[in-house]
Amino acid sequence: MTATDVARVARVSQSTVSLVLNGKWRGRISEQTARRVLATADELAYRINHAARSLRLGRTGTILLVVPTIADPVFAAVHAGAARLGASTGLGVVVFPLGAEDGRGPFPVPRQALDGVIACAVAASAVSQLRIGLPLVVLDEAPAVGTPAVTMDIGGGMAKALAHLIALGHRRILHVRAERRAWTFARRAEVFDHCVLSHPFVTATRLRCPFAPADLRERLLRVLAAPDRPTAVVCDDDAIAMGVYAASVALDLTVGQDLSVIGFNDLPTAAPVSPPLTSVRLPFEELGSLGLRTLIGLRDGTVGESAAQVAELPTELVVRQSVGPAPSARTW
Amino acid sequence: MTATDVARVARVSQSTVSLVLNGKWRGRISEQTARRVLATADELAYRINHAARSLRLGRTGTILLVVPTIADPVFAAVHAGAARLGASTGLGVVVFPLGAEDGRGPFPVPRQALDGVIACAVAASAVSQLRIGLPLVVLDEAPAVGTPAVTMDIGGGMAKALAHLIALGHRRILHVRAERRAWTFARRAEVFDHCVLSHPFVTATRLRCPFAPADLRERLLRVLAAPDRPTAVVCDDDAIAMGVYAASVALDLTVGQDLSVIGFNDLPTAAPVSPPLTSVRLPFEELGSLGLRTLIGLRDGTVGESAAQVAELPTELVVRQSVGPAPSARTW
């Protein structure tokens, strides 16, 4: 069971076992001895004791990724990015969902055997509960002083989306906002409002909707059936955009002609739809990997905690066929 | 930093510090000393070393829940159930998404500092990679010999759904199957086929669809527009049922009258729709908590591993307004 047991059975010292099992025996242990040790370990079904190893090494090789919820492809992408980088560094990335979407606590966050914590889209109030003496990086949140953070250029994405619509002649624009309280959505709203203000000829409509957009339908139908209905919609999330697609079908509006639709996220896992959705691509995988990279820098002292680095990843408007010129001439 | 440091500063022994910090000092340490220790620990910002504690105690207090993906409310519910029970037992439940939905490996599953592993909806081939000398419980999968498992009565649920439809006069029934390769979906298909065979007067149609049902639309429209179209649909998942709702709108079919729809899962997080969806309720939270309970029993030796206990949770058909009597008289 333990390395000592293996040593006794293989008739070597325990340090020899350690050397062999860690692959550090070349030139120090004879091939024959090494083989005997390996065989014995296998025979006894030896499993390393990670607690002992961590105690000795001073690190555990595990990072905790804290997210609001697990039922969202966004966080799957963030984890994938972090896990990919972690795999090449010998770090495992494990996920803990807070379960409460806007992050009021307290939460039974596991504190065990961690090398660091990455908090993604976790409200500042909950982040404070994650300060448990471990390196901490915050993703996709309003950067707080003293904590390294990685964000995405949400504002720039929204600005590009609106500029695209306005350039195509759209003057009545609807913003369907996620009801979830999070920095990323607040930022979309803020920049939408700001952009609209600087274009006085644009009429803006705002609609709040629960994240699963089924209930949205009625309200959407009402807004889109009006005579001076919006000719374009910006949605906080691609899933919401799917709700708009559904409403368009019901109203017999052709997306891309009668109604232009832009989403947010553009995750590759999104189902292909017709017409293909124009969307602001948010680099969630990079967010995850850069987050982990920052955390590693923090641990190794490459990045000073006091420096409170804040990185911002660029976003991009991916233009597809769900947006077309405004049907303004006919409507006005 | 360490308990020894605290002891030195507080001018007590390290064992006193340990006693006080673990709340085991009543009647052994004077109140005054205890207060001094607490104050010193606070002052020095003492953080326990979990690796050392785990080594000493022989357990870590962390359970790993392995799931195919994190982008699914189903696994959020399973985690919630396990985490709730864990919280009352001092166990933290942490999630690792395999990232490949049908579980081909190998995966960088973190092996560190774990007391046990729960594999939920993980293919048998991948489960074998999780046998790392730790207690293991399998959820929502075909039970393998020698491994305790908890499943849900998927077959019974499907049978009840079909019986309900048949009793209401439906004779042409469509089963929209998830394209994901998993035991739970295979079981639905198996029982659907079996039930249909035992009712020769029922005509069955089968449709496979990707999990995000957008692409499903065309195929659904074709099937539901035919003159001898199905009058009822059973969907492998409530999300798929939403796709059927959308198609119904496009075809001007009223759900619950022209077309009856039954889903699977009935998660409380699902958005309210109109008409409310009849669905086979799958008890995911209980699955998670019973899974953890089984794991704890395994660890404490209450449950023998050789016993290979298999528990099956009951399922229930929740009848709502999306199902009505077959419009057969008019259609035939």
Added chain:
DNA sequence: TTGTATGCGTTATCAG
């Protein structure tokens, strides 16, 4: 009421 001593299983240093 408090302190001393021990060992958990590992890695790493150093002497043979």
Added chain:
DNA sequence: CTGATAACGCATACAA
């Protein structure tokens, strides 16, 4: 090439 030996930080039995 191999084996003693010393930490790592903690919890606890036992001595004082």
